[in-house]
Amino acid sequence: MTAGEVTHAAATPTWHPEVLDGPLTTRQLLRVDEALRIADRTTELTFSVYIGDLADPARGAAERLHGELVDPDQSVLIAISPNQRVLEIVTGERVRRRLPDRECKLAALSMAAAFGGGDLAGGIVSGLAQLADHAGKP
Amino acid sequence: MTTTWDSLIPLGALSLGFLKTVAVPLAIALAVILLIYAVVYAGSAKRAKRYRPGRPFTFTPVWFLAAPDRQLVGAGEHRQLTGAAGAADRPHGQTGGASDRW
Numbered sequence A: 001m002t003a004g005e006v007t008h009a010a011a012t013p014t015w016h017p018e019v020l021d022g023p024l025t026t027r028q029l030l031r032v033d034e035a036l037r038i039a040d041r042t043t044e045l046t047f048s049v050y051i052g053d054l055a056d057p058a059r060g061a062a063e064r065l066h067g068e069l070v071d072p073d074q075s076v077l078i079a080i081s082p083n084q085r086v087l088e089i090v091t092g093e094r095v096r097r098r099l100p101d102r103e104c105k106l107a108a109l110s111m112a113a114a115f116g117g118g119d120l121a122g123g124i125v126s127g128l129a130q131l132a133d134h135a136g137k138p
Numbered sequence B: 001m002t003t004t005w006d007s008l009i010p011l012g013a014l015s016l017g018f019l020k021t022v023a024v025p026l027a028i029a030l031a032v033i034l035l036i037y038a039v040v041y042a043g044s045a046k047r048a049k050r051y052r053p054g055r056p057f058t059f060t061p062v063w064f065l066a067a068p069d070r071q072l073v074g075a076g077e078h079r080q081l082t083g084a085a086g087a088a089d090r091p092h093g094q095t096g097g098a099s100d101r102w
Helices: A028-041 A058-067 A091-099 A101-116 A120-135 B018-047 B086-091
Strands: A004-007 A046-051 A077-081 A086-091 B062-065 B094-102
Touching: A028 A046, A028 B062, A046 A101, A046 A120, A046 B086, A058 A086, A058 A091, A086 A101, A091 A120, A091 B094, A101 A120, A101 B094
Parallel strands: A046 A077
Antiparallel strands: A004 B062, A046 B062, A077 A086, A086 B094
16 A cells, blocks of 8 residues: 555545546655655654545635544645645644745645646645645654 | 479478468568557556646545544544534634645
8 A cells, every 4th residue: 555545535435445546656656655754754743635626615625624634733734626726735723833824835836836737746745845844843 | 404493492482372471471460550559558548647737637536644544533433534514623723824726
């Protein structure tokens, strides 16, 4: 298994899901997995990445997903909706002190540039690295 | 002693039937065509996984976490995320972050 992938709102609960049929190749999944683990380990925050449609308003939907994490205050969610071409970065209350909105906006800009070129995995990996770098060690 | 053409030239190839003469090159040509087709088809199937901006995104929504067993509410009970309002109603502080479009 590559990353901790979870299918979202699927008819049947699955843990080892159809993620291999997703937009990322196995090699890209491994890169995302590695980037997530490094970001979590270096910052001791919880980083997560959601790729899929977001109900309108997208910001509210992303915040609801963020609220499903065990410790939202210590978590960062990157929600990407390729159909709506929307990217949302949601940070918890305690994370905001280490990762100001301005830094999130910078990461979002570089991620959106990669997504505009069709590079989902590259944008995710570079965005995670950028956010983790800004958050730094606890 | 008289020399004939038969003793000078190996005429075995000429004794092949019409079917063999046509079928062998045809089979080789078909094999090459099939090989090229397979390579092209395999390449397009690989490219189909790629996200293309502006094209419909029909893949299953996925959520990546480094350790889902520990990082999701109720992950041990039902390993499915619903985005339900109930989860968001749990008290947590003000959120921040950023938004962008492409």
